[in-house]
Amino acid sequence: SSGSSGINAEYGGVTGCSHEELKEVLDTNLIGVHSMTSAFHPLLKQGAPSAGVFNISAEIGSISGTNIANKTAYRISKAALNMLTKITAAEFRRDKIMALAIHPGWVQTDLGGPKAPLTPEQCVQDLVECIENCGRKDSGKFVKKGLVEIPY
Numbered sequence: 497s498s499g500s501s502g503i504n505a506e507y508g509g510v511t512g513c514s515h516e517e518l519k520e521v522l523d524t525n526l527i528g529v530h531s532m533t534s535a536f537h538p539l540l541k542q543g544a545p546s547a548g549v550f551n552i553s554a555e556i557g558s559i560s561g562t563n564i565a566n567k568t569a570y571r572i573s574k575a576a577l578n579m580l581t582k583i584t585a586a587e588f589r590r591d592k593i594m595a596l597a598i599h600p601g602w603v604q605t606d607l608g609g610p611k612a613p614l615t616p617e618q619c620v621q622d623l624v625e626c627i628e629n630c631g632r633k634d635s636g637k638f639v640k641k642g643l644v645e646i647p648y
Contacts, residue, residue, distance in 0.1 A: 509565030518569045525573035526580060533584055537591075545592035550627055551581045553597040553638060560647045578638050578648055585636030594635035598626055599646055 533549055540547040556567060557574025578597045585595035602612040603619040614622075622641045630643055638646045 509568055513568040518572065521569035521573045522576065525570070526576045529577060530580060533580075537588070540588070540593045541591045543593075547593045548627070548630075548635075549581070549584050549588065549593065549595040550623075551577055551595070551597045552623075553577050553581070553599055555599045555640065555646055558638070558646055558648060575648075581638070582636050582648075589635065594630070594632055596626075596630055596634055596636075597638040598623060599638070599640040601641060 529551055540549065554570070554574045555561065556571050557578055559575050562571060581595050581597040588595060600619045600623055601614045602608050603614045603616060604610060604612045605616060608614075626639060626641065626643055630639075634643060637643075638648055640646055
């Protein structure tokens with residue numbers, strides 16, 4: 497299963513984020529991932545021990561790294577996705593299925609824009625490298641390129 501890179505409005509802090517925006521972003525970046533992970537659990541069990549859940553998170557979702565008030569809905573959704581990843585890792589451990597939250601970097605997509613330093617091809621290459629090089633010891637972690645751990 498893989499979390500959508502999602503949607504990311506530029507609005508300000510708590511007062512600049514509408515209830516509707518928060519619901520829409522959570523639906524995309526969290527609820528959808530939860531639904532997919534739950535639905536695919538039986539297939540993941542069949543693929544164990546080489547099966548895994550790799551959620552596309554974002555460093556901006558790090559709670560300990562937050563010190564500005566922008567992109568509120570997106571930040572909240574990615575922090576929640578990280579928690580979902582930790583819970584998935586804990587629950588699926590019994591089935592020998594790992595779970596990892598991966599920050600792909602700033603990518604030239606509709607979300608990232610043309611100024612982003614990574615092309616989609618470079619991003620995919622980095623993601624594949626993370627997935628191929630991670631092991632059970634990494635399950636439940638929040639990482640970026642090179643399996644460098646990001647604080648939750």
